[in-house]
Every structure is written in C-alpha cells, then in structure tokens.
Amino acid sequence: METVRFEDLGLRPQILRAVTEMGFEAASPIQARAIPLLMEGKDVIGQAQTGTGKTAAFGIPLLEKIDPKNRKLQALVLCPTRELAIQVADEMRRLCRFMHGIKILPIYGGQDIGKQIRSLKGGIQLVIGTPGRVMDHMRRHTLKFDELHTIVLDEADEMLNMGFREDIETILKDVPEERQTVLFSATMPKPILDITKNYQKDAELVKVVKKELTVRNIDQYYYEVKEKNKQEVLSRLLDMYNPKLSLVFCNTKRRVDELTTALQGRGYFAEGLHGDMKQSQRDRVMNSFRNGKTEILIATDVAARGIDVDDVEAVFNYDLPQDDEFYVHRIGRTGRAGRVGRAFTFIVGKEVYKLKDIQRYCKTKIYAQPIPSLNDVSAIKADKILSGIADVIKNEDLGKMISLIEQRLNEEDYTAMDIAAAFLKQAMGYGEAAQEKPVDFGDTGAEEGMVRLFINIGKKQNVRPGDVLGAIAGESGMPGKLVGTIDMFDKYTFVEVPQDRARDVLMAMDHAKIKGKSINIEPANQR
Numbered sequence: 001m002e003t004v005r006f007e008d009l010g011l012r013p014q015i016l017r018a019v020t021e022m023g024f025e026a027a028s029p030i031q032a033r034a035i036p037l038l039m040e041g042k043d044v045i046g047q048a049q050t051g052t053g054k055t056a057a058f059g060i061p062l063l064e065k066i067d068p069k070n071r072k073l074q075a076l077v078l079c080p081t082r083e084l085a086i087q088v089a090d091e092m093r094r095l096c097r098f099m100h101g102i103k104i105l106p107i108y109g110g111q112d113i114g115k116q117i118r119s120l121k122g123g124i125q126l127v128i129g130t131p132g133r134v135m136d137h138m139r140r141h142t143l144k145f146d147e148l149h150t151i152v153l154d155e156a157d158e159m160l161n162m163g164f165r166e167d168i169e170t171i172l173k174d175v176p177e178e179r180q181t182v183l184f185s186a187t188m189p190k191p192i193l194d195i196t197k198n199y200q201k202d203a204e205l206v207k208v209v210k211k212e213l214t215v216r217n218i219d220q221y222y223y224e225v226k227e228k229n230k231q232e233v234l235s236r237l238l239d240m241y242n243p244k245l246s247l248v249f250c251n252t253k254r255r256v257d258e259l260t261t262a263l264q265g266r267g268y269f270a271e272g273l274h275g276d277m278k279q280s281q282r283d284r285v286m287n288s289f290r291n292g293k294t295e296i297l298i299a300t301d302v303a304a305r306g307i308d309v310d311d312v313e314a315v316f317n318y319d320l321p322q323d324d325e326f327y328v329h330r331i332g333r334t335g336r337a338g339r340v341g342r343a344f345t346f347i348v349g350k351e352v353y354k355l356k357d358i359q360r361y362c363k364t365k366i367y368a369q370p371i372p373s374l375n376d377v378s379a380i381k382a383d384k385i386l387s388g389i390a391d392v393i394k395n396e397d398l399g400k401m402i403s404l405i406e407q408r409l410n411e412e413d414y415t416a417m418d419i420a421a422a423f424l425k426q427a428m429g430y431g432e433a434a435q436e437k438p439v440d441f442g443d444t445g446a447e448e449g450m451v452r453l454f455i456n457i458g459k460k461q462n463v464r465p466g467d468v469l470g471a472i473a474g475e476s477g478m479p480g481k482l483v484g485t486i487d488m489f490d491k492y493t494f495v496e497v498p499q500d501r502a503r504d505v506l507m508a509m510d511h512a513k514i515k516g517k518s519i520n521i522e523p524a525n526q527r
C-alpha cells in the first residue's frame with residue numbers, strides 16, 4: 001500500500017504542525033483517500049470503523065474550510081452518543097491546536113441546556129452534537145444554520161440503529177442547500193444508502209480496497225486491556241514467552257518513543273524505529289536487531305516496511321492497526337520460513353468491533369486470552385528453564401559439578417533442594433524481581449501492609465462477601481486466605497488485599513464480573 005504523507009496533502013501549516021505533534025507518521029488509508037476529495041469540496045461516503053483514523057479523515061478538511069474570522073456556525077458533526085461527541089470534539093481540538101480563533105462545542109443530551117446556550121452565544125464555528133439535542137437547539141433558535149457549509153454524519157449506521165433517522169432528516173432539511181455533506185458509516189445498509197441518495201450530491205464512496213490476504217502459521221491472540229495497563233501486560237507477555245526477537249507495533253511516532261523509553265526503563269533490550277530518525281540511526285537499530293543485541297523492536301507501520309528479518313518469534317499489536325491490511329502486514333513478520341509465529345493484539349473498549357472486522361477480512365481466528373497473572377508468568381518461565389535443564393542433565397557430564405555441590409552441602413547447612421531452588425530463582429532473572437516490587441498506592445485507609453480497594457457493587461445487588469472473595473481469588477489466582485477485611489455496604493464494597501498483590505488483583509479484576517455483574521474496582525480514595 002502506498003504511503004501518503006500529510007505534507008503532500010496541501011494542508012495549512014498549523015494543521016500540519018498539529019498532526020506532526022500528534023505523532024502521525026503518514027495518512028491512514030481512509031485519510032489518504034478521503035482528505036483530497038473532501039478538500040475539493042466533494043460529498044463523500046466513507047465506509048470506515050472507529051480506529052481507522054476516520055475522525056481526522058473528515059476533521060482535517062473541515063478545519064481547512066472553517067474561517068476563523070467568522071464567528072458564525074460553519075460546520076456541524078452529528079454523532080450517535082455523548083461519548084463519541086466528546087471524543088470527536090477532543091480530536092478536533094487537538095487538530096486545530098495551532099489555529100487561532102476556532103471554537104468547538106460538543107452538545108449532547110443530559111448536559112444543562114442553559115450552559116450550552118451560553119456557550120453557543122459566545123460564537124462557535126463547529127458544533128459536534130447528538131441529533132436529539134441539536135433538534136432541541138434548533139427549536140429554541142439557539143443554533144443557526146445560515147452560514148453552515150459542512151455537515152458530517154459520523155457513525156451514521158449507529159445513529160439509525162438508535163432511532164435518530166427522523167431527527168437526522170429534519171436537520172438535513174433545515175441546513176442550507178449549498179453545503180458539503182459527509183457521511184461516515186461502518187456498514188452500508190439500505191437506509192443509509194437512502195440518506196446518501198436523498199441528501200448528498202454526486203457523493204463519492206471511499207473505502208479501502210482490500211486485497212485477499214491470508215495468514216498462516218501464526219497463533220493469534222488478543223487481550224482486552226486498559227490503556228494504562230498496556231505496558232505491564234506487554235512486559236508480562238515478554239517475560240512469559242521470552243521471544244528471542246519481537247516486533248511491537250504502535251500507531252504513532254510518539255507512542256514508539258514513549259514505549260521504547262518505558263521498556264528500556266524496565267530493563268528490556270528494546271529500540272524504537274520510526275520516520276523521524278536519521279538513516280544512520282535506523283541502520284544502527286536494524287543491525288542491532290538483526291544480530292540479536294536488540295531483542296525488541298518497536299516500530300510504526302511505515303518504518304517497519306523495510307524490515308527483512310526472518311526469525312521474529314512474536315509480533316505485538318500494542319495499538320490495534322488502523323487498517324485490516326496493516327494487521328496482515330504486521331503479523332506477517334513472524335511465522336516465516338515455515339516457523340510458527342505468535343501474534344498478540346491489545347484491544348481497548350470498542351476496538352473489539354474492529355477486531356471482528358479484521359478476523360472476517362483475514363479469514364482468521366484471533367483467540368481471546370486472559371491477561372496473565374504474575375503467577376502464570378513465573379510458572380511458565382520456571383517451566384521453560386527446567387525443560388532446558390533436562391537437556392543438560394541428559395547430555396552433559398555433570399560429575400565435576402556434582403562434587404562441587406556435595407562439597408558445599410558438607411560445608412553449609414543447605415540441602416540440594418535449597419541450592420537448586422536458588423539457581424532457579426537466579427535464572428528467572430531480575431525482571432521478575434523488578435515486577436514484584438509493590439506499587440505504592442498511598443494511604444488507602446487499609447491495615448499495615450494492605451491496600452484497600454473499592455468495588456462499585458454491594459448488598460443491594462445481592463452480593464455477599466463470599467462472592468467478592470471468590471471472585472478475587474478466582475480471577476487473580478491469589479489464595480483466598482490472603483484477602484483481608486471485606487466491608488460491604490448497600491451499593492459498594494471495600495476489600496483489603498496485600499500490598500504486593502494489589503496491582504495483580506486490580507489487573508485481574510479489570511474485566512471481571514461478580515455474580516454476573518460487571519464491576520469497577522480501584523484503590524480506595526486516599527485519606
């Protein structure tokens with residue numbers, strides 16, 4: 001797939017600067033197709049999921065068109081939910097960070113309308129709103145469309161699923177005839193096509209054309225994680241599988257830099273690779289990876305193109321790729337030359353839908369895996385080391401070593417078991433020790449040596465202390481007897497766990513349910 005650079009899209013320098021600061025290395029495929037058409041003023045139907053860079057695909061051309069000197073409303077983005085409206089507004093604000101005088105407001109149901117009206121009076125050029133609330137403002141004449149030149153329907157299929165069809169049509173009928181109408185949707189059912197027929201002019205369909213690609217010889221797993229836990233989960237997987245060479249993919253240059261620093265800080269032999277680096281730097285990193293000095297290479301999609309290393313044992317999608325085809329390119333770096341490779345993909349929240357798309361497209365199965373606990377990591381590491389030892393016992397002459405050990409046993413008060421266990425501990429390495437270092441949760445009001453955790457479930461939901469204890473022990477693998485005081489209230493519960501286990505419990509319980517109910521768990525507020 002050809003790389004399209006933002007520099008070649010003819011953007012305002014302020015937007016180019018924002019995109020650079022956001023760490024985007026190249027336009028995502030949907031951006032590469034949609035941005036030029038939108039900048040020509042065409043109506044566009046974009047078929048794209050969340051995670052493809054769709055927001056910037058319509059957002060950049062929209063910002064290009066907004067006149068900062070005109071205080072009137074110029075563009076409207078309709079979104080199905082409050083969360084998406086806020087998310088889109090955030091992304092748009094990041095994109096126009098270096099443009100002066102652009103005011104953006106998300107408006108959605110549930111928020112005080114008086115406050116929204118006051119903000120609108122201040123002169124807003126771009127509104128991002130849910131259809132119901134936008135209609136509300138139309139009725140009150142607090143949103144005026146006379147200077148509106150662009151309207152975007154984001155996640156149009158979702159909006160129809162939520163019953164917003166009538167509202168959307170009312171809004172589309174009310175905005176000026178002379179306008180650019182943009183529609184983004186993950187799917188294209190008939191009602192969507194009807195809207196595009198009735199309300200767009202000569203719309204161009206933009207979707208990323210896909211080649212048939214297959215993935216063989218690669219065991220593929222995914223992990224549902226929270227963004228803030230990604231580093232920890234990656235470290236555990238690296239420790240557990242201990243791949244000789246691994247490739248870790250991030251979506252931006254900045255994320256490559258951040259992760260490289262973090263992994264180096266945790267003692268891994270990791271280096272980053274991206275487009276901002278000088279050729280000589282890149283050569284140095286690649287050489288070091290080829291000869292195994294660097295075990296973990298962290299790269300963006302673009303930078304990884306030139307990598308020609310055959311024995312990559314594992315590929316990590318630290319960020320879910322923006323395009324299905326990227327997934328195939330990325331994981332195709334492992335499992336070469338008849339070897340079996342492994343691919344691990346992290347997904348956060350709604351990205352699970354994008355993952356389904358990838359599986360459908362690649363005709364492959366990506367299996368869900370629980371996040372390994374520290375116990376799992378240790379057990380697997382120990383197992384690996386001990387299997388290696390079996391070979392040594394079988395194939396090597398150990399006579400001299402045995403006499404050295406015997407000598408020690410006579411001199412000291414050790415058993416052979418003590419010595420073997422100590423060697424095992426040493427062989428398991430320092431990474432382990434570093435990871436077991438307890439995190440300081442501050443004073444959570446717990447007993448000495450314990451951390452008090454808050455769970456948003458209580459007696460009213462028919463939950464008993466035994467259920468909480470069972471869930472914690474079951475999910476984290478920690479013996480139930482280590483769980484401390486459980487204080488249960490109507491709607492929430494406090495439970496104490498040992499300090500050195502708290503992080504593990506928090507991670508294990510991240511997506512857990514208690515008695516079938518999803519829960520949220522966090523350290524109790526500090527005193």
Ligand code: AMP
Nearest residue numbers: 024026027028050051052053054055251
């Ligand atoms: P979206 O599909 O709009 O939900 O975007 C998903 C994520 O990708 C957001 O965090 C964007 O900031 C990010 N993103 C958008 N365009 C690019 C790009 N060209 N390169 C890297 N990341 C991007």
